[in-house]
Amino acid sequence: MTKAPSNTRGLYQRLRTAEGRSTASQRWLTRQLNDPYVRMAKEAGWRSRAAFKLIQLDEKFHLLKPGMRVVDLGAAPGGWTQVAVARVGERGKVVGLDLLEMDPVPGATILQGDFQEEADxxxxxxxxxxxxxxxxxxxxxxxxxxxATDHLRIVALGELALDFALRVLAPGGAFATKLFQGGAQTEMQVTMKNRFAQVRHAKPEASRKDSSELYVVATGFKG
Known part of the structure; x- marks a missing residue:
């Protein structure tokens, strides 16, 4: 399991100046300065600390294999796309799709568009x-x-991603998405259990401890 270094005690950094910054901005910047995964991502060349979440999910569920075809929805800034490219190798294909314009990722096809649109x-x-x-x-x-509102909104986004997956996945394929912990995703869970052989949940160690995010991983798409 890829973990944050344990020797971070005593390394807490404070912002040199808070002038002109909101309280929320100060908290975010301080957290970034003291997040070991942010430092590790920079050292490893990943575009975001989120890359470690996918690495840890892959270590647990073996999602990425050489030669696979992978779609990364909402791919910007590209950390997950980078990990996918590294793990599927030259024989694989990785497509990153985002509403935002995104810098190229070597080895991947990057598209700007909306996964809800048929053309995209x-x-x-x-x-x-x-x-x-x-x-x-x-x-x-x-x-x-x-x-409560934020939970409902991320479940709705997860449901849209699932609908897309059900249309484009090959039999035996897999789906992984982020949710927040809570009970509003019951209908989504039922759909996944009906359409996939196995549905599991995980909170990667790279997820911040104060975050309620949870990942659902469905494998063995029944077609």
């Missing part, structure tokens, strides 16, 4: 040259600060 779905399938073996998503909606 066709572009993804054309880039894959076939159906996907894995659809993955680390997307999260903009938060409101109201826990």
């Amino acid at each position: 779905e066709r572009r993804v399938l054309e880039a894959l040259d076939g159906q996907a073996d894995l659809v993955m998503s680390d997307m999260a909606p903009n938060t409101t600060g109201h826990a």
Whole structure:
């Protein structure tokens, strides 16, 4: 398991100046300065600390294999796409799709578009040259600060990602997405259990301890 270094005690850094910054901005910057996964991501060349979440999910569930066709929804800034490229190798195909413009990732096809649009779905399938073996998503909606509302919004986003996966996955394929802990995703869970052989949950160690995010991993797509 890829873990953060344990020798971080006593290394806490404070912002040199808080002038002109909101309280929320100060908290975020301080957290970034003292997050070992942020430092590890920079050292390893990953575009975001989120890369370690996928690495840890892959270590647990063996999602990424050489030669696979992978779709990364909401791919920006590209950390998950980078990990997928490294693990599927030259024989594999990785397509990253995002509403935002995104810098190229060597070895991947990067598309700007909306996975809910039929035209963009066709572009993804054309880039894959076939159906996907894995659809993955680390997307999260903009938060409101109201826990119940934020939970419903991320479940709705997860449901849309699942609908996309059900259309593009090859039999035997897998789906992985981020949710928040809570009980509103019952219908989504039922769908996954009906359409996949196995559905499991995990909170990677790279997920911040104060975060309620949870990942659901469905494998063995029944077609």
